[in-house]
Amino acid sequence: MxxxxxxxxxxxxxxxxxxxxxxxxxxxxxxxxxxxxxxxxxxxxxxxxxxxxxxxxxxxxxxxxxxxxxxxxxxxxxxxxxxxxxxxxxxxxxxxxxxxxxxxxxxxxxxxxxxxxxxxxxxxxxxxxxxxxxxxxLMNEDATTRLLATLSLLARLNGPNDDPFQPVPAIPQQEIAVISGLSRGTASTLINKLRANRTLEPTDDGLRFTTLVPLQRRGLLPPLKPPPAQP
The missing domain is CATH 2.60.120.10 (Jelly Rolls)
Known part of the structure; x- marks a missing residue:
């Protein structure tokens, strides 16, 4: 995304x-x-x-x-x-x-x-x-994929560096659910699961990804830019 x-x-x-x-x-x-x-x-x-x-x-x-x-x-x-x-x-x-x-x-x-x-x-x-x-x-994907895509995008937009390791802004879970096309209950359950398996960790600024493996596995990260051509 x-x-x-x-x-x-x-x-x-x-x-x-x-x-x-x-x-x-x-x-x-x-x-x-x-x-x-x-x-x-x-x-x-x-x-x-x-x-x-x-x-x-x-x-x-x-x-x-x-x-x-x-x-x-x-x-x-x-x-x-x-x-x-x-x-x-x-x-x-x-x-x-x-x-x-x-x-x-x-x-x-x-x-x-x-x-x-x-x-x-x-x-x-x-x-x-x-x-x-x-x-x-994404609306055709499973609930976990939709939620991960939303959290990743929010993290990348939450600062100047387009970095998925930036904290996810502390917005209401209802908003996260709507963005993901999920019910609030489903979003809450999945967030708790991601915290339990340590994909997400709480920080003073909001939840933060500890690993990008689930995002990479689902193709949710942008492709890497090619290195500059050598002169």
């Missing part, structure tokens, strides 16, 4: 400076609605720290988590590409989150003036489609 696409790492320093010119820095607590589905709006946010979820609700009120977003992720950028600036999902912070509120015009100018930036945006959209496909495929 892929982690967040870190857009600032993929653009030049000059373009980064123009994109962040006159931005605002906003911090909100956990469980804060950043966006509501079907609302109008053109604001675009760039996550600096923290994790948010994009979710949809059925007519019966059942929640489906579409994606998780961490440091470096763009939120709300689809409004730039559509004639109707209508939000398609709810976006809610899972942890305290700090983000840059970008100027709508700055984002448009960057796209109009820089083919490189448009390629970065295209990569972002492709990454989202791949991540959504991975989430859909």
């Amino acid at each position: 892929a982690s967040g696409y870190r857009i600032l790492e993929a653009i030049t320093a000059d373009l980064r400076e123009r994109l962040l010119h006159d931005h605002r820095v906003v911090s909100v607590p956990a469980n804060h609605h950043l966006m509501f589905a079907s609302d109008w709006g053109e604001d675009v946010y760039l996550v600096h720290s923290g994790i948010a979820k994009a979710r949809s609700l059925s007519e019966q009120g059942e929640e489906t988590v579409v994606s998780l977003m961490g440091p470096g992720s763009l939120i709300g950028d689809l409004a730039v590409f559509t004639t109707l600036s209508l939000r398609t999902v709810d976006v809610i912070s899972l942890t305290p989150i700090t983000f840059w509120k970008l100027r709508h015009r700055a984002l448009q100018e960057a796209m109009e003036s820089s083919p490189d930036f448009m390629r970065v945006i295209a990569c972002l959209q492709a990454h989202r489609l791949c991540s959504l496909g991975e989430r859909l495929m």
Whole structure:
């Protein structure tokens, strides 16, 4: 399962400076609605720290988590590409989150003036489609695999290094269950089992993986990047 696409790492320093010119820095607590589905709006946010979820609700009120977003992720950028600036999902912070509120015009100018930036945006959209496909495929897996995938992704998003050994943020087990497509009882039972067999250990900052073997066995870690070519 892929982690967040870190857009600032993929653009030049000059373009980064123009994109962040006159931005605002906003911090909100956990469980804060950043966006509501079907609302109008053109604001675009760039996550600096923290994790948010994009979710949809059925007519019966059942929640489906579409994606998780961490440091470096763009939120709300689809409004730039559509004639109707209508939000398609709810976006809610899972942890305290700090983000840059970008100027709508700055984002448009960057796209109009820089083919490189448009390629970065295209990569972002492709990454989202791949991540959504991975989430859909995971729903066919067993409960343990789904839970491990969720915990691994939360750990990797919980800091700047895309590291599965980072602590899993201390969010309610109900949230973890919903993200995994499980009942709260099943998620709780499996977490206790993973703690008992020492796959997970408690820390002051949250649960932490002690080994990556269960993730590797299930193909839940991203492929290693190839080493740089020798001159």
